Ligand SMILES: CC(C)[C@H](C(=O)O)[C@@H](O)C(=O)O
């Protein structure tokens with residue numbers, strides 16, 4: 001059992017009791033909700049005549065179904081309009097703050113929590129969404145939950161949870177130029193497998209994380225769930241505190257100093273005991289690209305696609321063969337030979353300002369390749385505003401990208417932004433499952449925002465480090 005870890009400290013600080021099932025009843029400090037997994041939970045509350053126990057610890061937004069072109073009401077999609085109306089009604093009736101378009105703070109749930117300073121070190125956080133692990137970047141224990149658990153948290157502010165083991169993933173050394181947090185996330189999943197994290201919380205540590213920005217840490221924690229982990233976190237440090245200072249919901253004045261002292265106390269001790277420790281060398285990581293139908297089916301940009309015939313019979317070989325069938329790619333093929341149809345920059349993995357800056361940097365002075373449909377969907381209204389203040393929208397538009405409104409968009413295509421037929425996308429999102437981007441035969445290549453930008457301007461998967469400099473661009 002892990003001791004002296006952040007996991008351990010945050011868990012114990014929030015444990016209410018041990019339930020007869022052996023599970024821990026855990027108090028949840030922050031509950032974020034969105035339109036997809038909350039309507040039935042509110043209905044169940046209504047059926048039982050219950051209230052939201054802590055409306056001041058509950059915050060709502062809408063992200064999955066929002067159209068990114070016209071947002072005039074009623075929405076063109078009547079299903080989406082109904083979901084919007086449901087969350088409007090539920091938040092009003094139950095007294096839950098709702099970050100809708102009018103507030104200027106709407107966005108993907110995992111982007112707005114940190115951006116508003118709602119996400120704070122040492123917290124337990126829950127949201128009816130698997131990528132809640134994102135908030136672990138702040139030294140929180142953040143869990144994605146299902147709709148019946150959303151009901152439980154609404155009604156009691158508690159969850160019944162099984163304890164986790166802790167695996168420390170330490171990456172030492174410095175990342176090579178052009179290698180980003182997204183590449184780190186894909187590398188970890190490639191090495192440990194999409195199921196490798198089952199039963200674990202991942203603690204990300206080592207020089208790479210020490211020097212990573214908060215947005216980068218969010219990208220890596222976001223994808224913990226794609227590696228099977230229940231949660232993922234980075235210990236809070238000065239980078240964390242600097243990010244949170246002055247945010248809307250961050251503590252102010254004397255409360256700020258007291259909060260920082262408390263937050264520091266949640267970090268893992270230097271002599272903490274882990275259930276497992278895995279160590280990687282930063283130099284071994286290169287820009288990564290997925291070629292298959294799970295986020296673990298990836299290669300470094302310089303490597304050829306793997307050969308299933310070289311794998312032992314069984315699970316991995318079968319899923320590799322299945323992936324080749326769906327992706328219409330060939331073992332041994334170079335990733336840089338794969339042409340793309342669509343370039344999507346956005347999502348809770350890579351829809352933050354640093355992601356847009358990194359992509360714009362590549363796009364500046366270049367043009368989207370002929371036949372490629374490229375678009376940028378900022379992760380939140382605030383990210384969008386910031387990007388426009390920096391003129392990034394113009395960089396994208398001049399290159400031929402579309403500049404859209406904030407939401408989940410083509411990350412999972414619950415809105416009109418969908419692949420057609422067997423189109424292939426270069427996508428900065430987190431899942432490449434069959435049908436994920438709206439078309440059953442659609443194909444998704446996951447990569448960093450800079451790599452998506454490089455693919456958009458060349459029309460095929462490209463090592464962003466190989467692009468020739470653009471004349472006249474500083
Ligand atoms: C719609 C929602 C329940 C889902 C999730 O839980 O992750 C979505 O956000 C996703 O990324 O697949």
Ligand code: SF4
Nearest residue numbers: 131347348408411412
């Ligand atoms: S951006 Fe994608 S992964 Fe994130 S919450 Fe939305 S659909 Fe899920």
